[in-house]
Amino acid sequence: MSTAVWRKSSYTNGDGGDCVEVVDDLPGIVPVRDSKDPHGPAIIFPAPAWSTFVIAVKDTDLPGV
Numbered sequence: 001m002s003t004a005v006w007r008k009s010s011y012t013n014g015d016g017g018d019c020v021e022v023v024d025d026l027p028g029i030v031p032v033r034d035s036k037d038p039h040g041p042a043i044i045f046p047a048p049a050w051s052t053f054v055i056a057v058k059d060t061d062l063p064g065v
Contacts, residue, residue, distance in 0.1 A: 001031060001042060008035055022050075 019035035
């Protein structure tokens with residue numbers, strides 16, 4: 001993961017809090033981490049599960065999203 005290119009969520013707020021970062025170009029998996037702790041652990045999701053989650057979040061009227 002040390003050479004992975006991390007992308008910060010487009011929903012990141014301006015003060016740097018509440019951020020997630022993902023790696024988009026790995027086949028079959030999506031690593032996710034807290035941008036405030038870039039050397040901390042990453043959670044690895046199967047790509048279909050991550051896609052389902054992102055669609056659900058986009059389709060839900062959640063406060064702050």
